[in-house]
Amino acid sequence: MLTDEEKSEIAEELAQAERREQACVEALLAVQKRRGWVSDENLAEIALLLGMTPAELDAVATFYSFVFRKPVGRHVITLCDSMVCWSLGLNPLYEHLKARMGITYGETTKDNRFTLLPASCMGACDRAPVMMIDNDLYGPVEPGAIEGILRKYT
Amino acid sequence: MERPLTKNIRPGQEPLSLVEYEQAGGYLALRKALTSMSPKDVQDAVKASGLRGRGGAGFPTGMKWSFVPLGEHAPKQKYFIVNADEMEPGTFKDRLLLEGDPNLLVEGVILAAYAIQADRAYIFLRQGYTLAAKRLRRAIAEAYAKNYLGKGILGTGYNLDLRLHTSAGRYICGEETALINALEGRRATPRAKPPFPQVSGLWGKPTVVNNVETVMNISPIIANGAEWFKSLSRSVDGGTKVYGVSGRVKRPGAWELPMGTTLRELIEERAGGMQEGFRLRGIIPGGASTDVLLPEHLDVKMDFDSVGKAGSRLGTGTAIVLDDHTCPVGFVHNLEQFFRRESCGWCTPCREGLAWIEQTLRAIESGAGEMSDLDMLAGQCRLLGPGNTFCALAPGAVEPLQSALKYFREDFVRHIKGKKCPWK
Ligand SMILES: Cc1cc2nc3c(=O)[nH]c(=O)nc-3n(C[C@H](O)[C@H](O)[C@H](O)COP(=O)(O)O)c2cc1C
Ligand code: SF4
Ligand code: FES
Numbered sequence: 001m002l003t004d005e006e007k008s009e010i011a012e013e014l015a016q017a018e019r020r021e022q023a024c025v026e027a028l029l030a031v032q033k034r035r036g037w038v039s040d041e042n043l044a045e046i047a048l049l050l051g052m053t054p055a056e057l058d059a060v061a062t063f064y065s066f067v068f069r070k071p072v073g074r075h076v077i078t079l080c081d082s083m084v085c086w087s088l089g090l091n092p093l094y095e096h097l098k099a100r101m102g103i104t105y106g107e108t109t110k111d112n113r114f115t116l117l118p119a120s121c122m123g124a125c126d127r128a129p130v131m132m133i134d135n136d137l138y139g140p141v142e143p144g145a146i147e148g149i150l151r152k153y154t
Numbered sequence: 155m156e157r158p159l160t161k162n163i164r165p166g167q168e169p170l171s172l173v174e175y176e177q178a179g180g181y182l183a184l185r186k187a188l189t190s191m192s193p194k195d196v197q198d199a200v201k202a203s204g205l206r207g208r209g210g211a212g213f214p215t216g217m218k219w220s221f222v223p224l225g226e227h228a229p230k231q232k233y234f235i236v237n238a239d240e241m242e243p244g245t246f247k248d249r250l251l252l253e254g255d256p257n258l259l260v261e262g263v264i265l266a267a268y269a270i271q272a273d274r275a276y277i278f279l280r281q282g283y284t285l286a287a288k289r290l291r292r293a294i295a296e297a298y299a300k301n302y303l304g305k306g307i308l309g310t311g312y313n314l315d316l317r318l319h320t321s322a323g324r325y326i327c328g329e330e331t332a333l334i335n336a337l338e339g340r341r342a343t344p345r346a347k348p349p350f351p352q353v354s355g356l357w358g359k360p361t362v363v364n365n366v367e368t369v370m371n372i373s374p375i376i377a378n379g380a381e382w383f384k385s386l387s388r389s390v391d392g393g394t395k396v397y398g399v400s401g402r403v404k405r406p407g408a409w410e411l412p413m414g415t416t417l418r419e420l421i422e423e424r425a426g427g428m429q430e431g432f433r434l435r436g437i438i439p440g441g442a443s444t445d446v447l448l449p450e451h452l453d454v455k456m457d458f459d460s461v462g463k464a465g466s467r468l469g470t471g472t473a474i475v476l477d478d479h480t481c482p483v484g485f486v487h488n489l490e491q492f493f494r495r496e497s498c499g500w501c502t503p504c505r506e507g508l509a510w511i512e513q514t515l516r517a518i519e520s521g522a523g524e525m526s527d528l529d530m531l532a533g534q535c536r537l538l539g540p541g542n543t544f545c546a547l548a549p550g551a552v553e554p555l556q557s558a559l560k561y562f563r564e565d566f567v568r569h570i571k572g573k574k575c576p577w578k
Contacts (some may be wrong), residue, residue, distance in 0.1 A: 068359075083335035084401055086484075087480045124246055
C-alpha cells in the first residue's frame with residue numbers, strides 16, 4: 001500500500017502534469033525514493049492513480065536503467081563503465097569493490113547495505129573514473145580511497 | 155576573448171542568483187525582445203547569426219524555428235523543449251553550463267519560446283544531474299517570482315510556463331522524438347519522421363527541441379547582434395563552442411573557445427598534452443558516435459565543415475583521446491557495448507546488428523576472432539548506416555567502428571593472428 005505521503009507527492013505531480021500519464025516517471029521515482037525500489041503491488045497502485053494499465057506503466061518503468069523493479073540495498077553504488085572511465089581505471093576499481101564487498105554487478109551485500117551496478121556515461125568524463133553512491137558523485141576515484149568513501153554510507 | 159556562455163561561471167562556487175545575474179546584464183535581452191521585437195524579429199536575429207545546433211547534428215537554429223507554423227491559423231498550443239539528456243560517452247559540456255549558469259539557460263528558453271510563440275516549455279534533464287536539477291529549480295522559481303515566467307511576462311500579453319523533467323537514465327531519450335515520447339509518459343522509442351516535431355511534436359503540437367548550449371547562445375545573440383556573434387568565431391560557423399577533452403591528458407576539462415579552434419590547441423594547450431609516458435594514437439572528436447581521427451589530424455579546426463572534411467563530425471565538440479597503452483579493439487568494444495545496451499530495441503538492424511557487432515568484438519579482443527569477422531564487421535557498418543534504421547543511434551554507433559577498422563586494422567589482425575590481446 002502506498003503511504004499518504006507518497007500519494008500526496010504523486011498528487012502534486014499530477015496537478016502540474018498536462019495529462020495524467022505524463023507524471024509517470026515522477027510518480028515511480030517518488031515511491032522509489034522512499035522504498036529503494038518499486039514492487040509489483042506499488043506499480044499497480046501507481047498505475048491506477050495515473051489512469052494507466054499496470055502493463056503500460058511497466059513498459060515505461062522497465063525502459064529506464066534507474067527505475068528499480070527489484071529490491072536494492074540501502075545504498076546503490078554505480079560505476080561508470082563507459083569508455084573514458086574504462087580506459088582510466090574502471091577495472092581496478094571494480095575488482096577492488098568486488099573483493100571488498102563480495103558481490104558482482106547486480107548483487108546486494110548480505111547486510112543489505114550496498115547494491116553494485118554498472119552505468120552508462122555519467123557526464124563527468126573529465127573526472128574519470130567516476131562512481132556514484134546514491135546521489136553523490138565521486139571522481140577520479142582511486143581504489144585506495146574507497147574505504148573512506150564507503151564509511152559515509154551506513 | 156569574449157566568453158558569452160561561461161562569463162558568469164565561477165568554478166567551485168554557487169552560480170549567480172537571479173539578482174546577481176541581472177546585475178551582470180542578464181534579462182536585458184529578454185526585456186529588449188519583449189518590448190521592441192516581434193517573434194519573427196527574434197527568429198530573424200538568430201537566423202542572421204548563423205547559429206548551428208550544439209546537440210550534435212549542427213542544424214541551423216533559426217531555420218529550425220521557422221518551420222513552426224505561426225499566425226492566426228496555426229495551432230495555439232506550441233512547445234519549446236531543452237534537450238539536457240547529455241548521456242553520450244565523452245560528453246560533459248552541458249553539465250558545466252547547467253551547473254554554472256542556470257539563469258542564462260532560463261532566459262534563453264523564454265526568448266526561444268517567445269520566438270515560436272510557445273506557451274509551455276520543458277527542460278528534459280538526464281538522470282544523475284542532481285546538482286544541475288537543484289540549481290535549475292532555483293533559477294526557475296526566481297524567474298517566476300520576478301514575472302519573467304508565468305502570466306503577462308514583463309507587463310506584455312505573453313505567457314509562458316516552464317517545467318523541469320528529470321529522467322531516469324536511458325541514452326535514447328536524447329533523440330528528440332524519443333524525448334517527446336518520454337515527456338508524454340510513454341516508452342521512449344523514437345518516432346517516424348516526417349512529420350517533424352516542429353509541425354507535430356508533443357501531443358501532436360508544434361514543438362522545437364534544442365540543446366542546452368544552443369539555447370544558452372540566444373540571449374547573447376539578441377543582446378549583441380549577429381555581426382558580434384560571427385566575430386567571435388575563427389571559422390564560417392559563428393560563435394564560441396564549449397569544447398572538452400577527456401582521456402589520458404594532463405588536464406582534462408571543458409573550455410569555451412572560438413568556434414574553429416584546432417584539436418592541437420585543445421589537446422596540447424588547454425588539456426596540457428598527454429600524460430607522461432603516454433602517446434596519442436587517436437581522437438574521437440565529438441562524443442562516442444563520431445569517427446576516429448588520427449594525430450595527423452591535430453591541425454583540423456573544430457567546426458562543422460572542417461571536421462566533416464577530415465572524415466568525422468564535430469558532434470558535441472567534446473573529444474576523447476586514445477593513448478598507446480590502451481587496446482584500440484577494447485576501446486571500440488567498450489563503445490559498442492554502450493550502444494548495444496542503450497539501443498531501444500525498436501528496429502531489427504540496430505537491435506540485432508549491435509548485439510552481433512558487440513559479441514564479435516568481444517571475441518576478437520579475447521583472441522577468438524577470425525579474419526572473416528573483419529569483413530562481417532565492415533558489412534554491418536554499412537547495414538547500420540544512414541537510412542537503414544529507424545533513428546540515428548545505429549548510424550552513430552558504427553561511425554567509430556568503421557574508422558577504427560580502417561585506421562587500426564593491424565591491431566585487429568594482431569589479435570586474430572596471435573589469438574590474444576597484445577595489451578594483456
Ligand atoms: C541516440 C541519440 C541521442 C541524442 N542525445 C542528445 C542529447 O543528449 N542532447 C542533445 O542535445 N541532443 C541529442 N541528440 C540530438 C537530438 O536528436 C537533436 O538533434 C538535438 O537535441 C537538437 O538540438 P540542436 O538543434 O540545438 O542541436 C541525440 C540524437 C540521437 C540520435
Ligand atoms: S536505430 Fe536503434 S535506437 Fe534507433 S529506433 Fe532503431 S533500435 Fe531504437
Ligand atoms: S565515460 Fe565515465 S563519466 Fe563519461
